Amino acid sequence: MTVPLRIGLLGLTHDHVWDNLPHLLNHRDANLVVAADPNPELLARVNELAPCSTSTNYDDVLNTENLDAVWIFGSNKVGAELATAAAKRGLHVLIEKPMAASYAGATAMVEAAIENNARLMINWPFAWWPQLQHALKLASDGAIGDIWQVKYRAAHEGPAELGCSSFFCDWLFDEEQNGGGAMMDYCCYGCLLAAVVQGCPASVQGMSGRFVKDSIEVEDNAIIVMKYANGMATAEASWTQIGKLTAYTTAIYGTTGTLMVEPRAGSRLLLATPDDPTGSPVDVPAPAEHLTNPAAHFLHGIRTGEPFQALCRADSGRIAQEILEAGRQSAVSGQQVILPL
Numbered sequence: 001m002t003v004p005l006r007i008g009l010l011g012l013t014h015d016h017v018w019d020n021l022p023h024l025l026n027h028r029d030a031n032l033v034v035a036a037d038p039n040p041e042l043l044a045r046v047n048e049l050a051p052c053s054t055s056t057n058y059d060d061v062l063n064t065e066n067l068d069a070v071w072i073f074g075s076n077k078v079g080a081e082l083a084t085a086a087a088k089r090g091l092h093v094l095i096e097k098p099m100a101a102s103y104a105g106a107t108a109m110v111e112a113a114i115e116n117n118a119r120l121m122i123n124w125p126f127a128w129w130p131q132l133q134h135a136l137k138l139a140s141d142g143a144i145g146d147i148w149q150v151k152y153r154a155a156h157e158g159p160a161e162l163g164c165s166s167f168f169c170d171w172l173f174d175e176e177q178n179g180g181g182a183m184m185d186y187c188c189y190g191c192l193l194a195a196v197v198q199g200c201p202a203s204v205q206g207m208s209g210r211f212v213k214d215s216i217e218v219e220d221n222a223i224i225v226m227k228y229a230n231g232m233a234t235a236e237a238s239w240t241q242i243g244k245l246t247a248y249t250t251a252i253y254g255t256t257g258t259l260m261v262e263p264r265a266g267s268r269l270l271l272a273t274p275d276d277p278t279g280s281p282v283d284v285p286a287p288a289e290h291l292t293n294p295a296a297h298f299l300h301g302i303r304t305g306e307p308f309q310a311l312c313r314a315d316s317g318r319i320a321q322e323i324l325e326a327g328r329q330s331a332v333s334g335q336q337v338i339l340p341l
Contacts, residue, residue, distance in 0.1 A: 005030055007067065008061055009034070010035075011072050012074075018045075019125075020293075032050050036055040036056070076171075087120065093113065095122060101176070102179055107318060110318050124192060126189065126311075131262065131269035139259060144253075147254050148232070149232050152193050154186035154187070182237040187327060194323070195323065198228050200340065202228060202339060203227045204337045206225075325341060
């Protein structure tokens with residue numbers, strides 16, 4: 001029997017932690033030993049779920065606890081700083097998307113992990129949709145020919161309207177802590193998909209604005225257009241969309257077919273071809289156990305040394321972060337930004 005890895009949980013202000021924590025608590029190979037966050041009420045919530053020790057001081061945990069790995073769910077800025085500090089201590093790291101508030105923060109994290117032989121995994125909520133995993137495999141295998149466009153739109157009515165906690169909204173609406181507004185929060189998904197399927201673009205054009213929500217100081221809508229040598233990609237973000245129509249759907253366009261991925265686990269993958277232009281559902285195989293949730297995948301990667309799936313790899317995340325940074329620069333200047341930065 002293997003000894004469970006000792007895990008520290010750093011940061012609790014990212015609301016995604018509450019959906020992901022049960023996977024960690026229920027995994028046989030993990031033992032949550034400590035949770036740290038400056039907010040005592042969030043630590044109390046963790047203790048309702050798990051009997052771990054708690055701390056309001058991140059440095060104390062990193063300097064005194066005997067850990068194998070950390071999970072990080074803080075703001076984009078603080079999270080990146082914690083991930084870099086943890087990796088420098090040789091700890092394996094899982095951090096919630098989009099990885100950082102800036103390209104510099106993402107780069108520091110990746111370099112620290114490489115230099116200290118620490119595994120670094122970026123958790124993206126859509127990474128665990130079986131139909132998206134299968135679509136990416138089909139695209140990689142050439143099932144729709146040469147890819148010339150990837151398109152993704154992430155949208156809802158707004159974090160507060162969606163029911164996000166005040167802890168989460170406080171930093172989502174803070175340009176320094178988030179790295180922006182809707183562009184950083186939601187264009188990141190489309191940027192990641194483009195990075196995984198098409199690689200790093202040659203140039204980026206970004207546009208953003210606060211069109212509806214006068215109560216916040218950051219953009220509430222954004223779009224990033226990526227240009228490749230033989231194609232393009234688009235990433236859209238909205239914090240003002242009413243209803244779910246068009247939201248969270250992935251489209252991958254190739255020279256011999258089109259894939260459309262419906263959102264959320266259990267939904268369909270559709271394939272259109274010249275012989276079936278309206279498209280038909282594709283049978284999606286059940287994923288391996290380690291591809292069903294972030295805890296299973298993170299622990300499997302550490303135990304086996306196998307690479308993380310493409311959506312969760314640090315190199316993919318860093319390209320997405322570079323695209324986001326270019327998109328922000330472009331939105332300010334009104335000019336196309338050439339990559340690499």
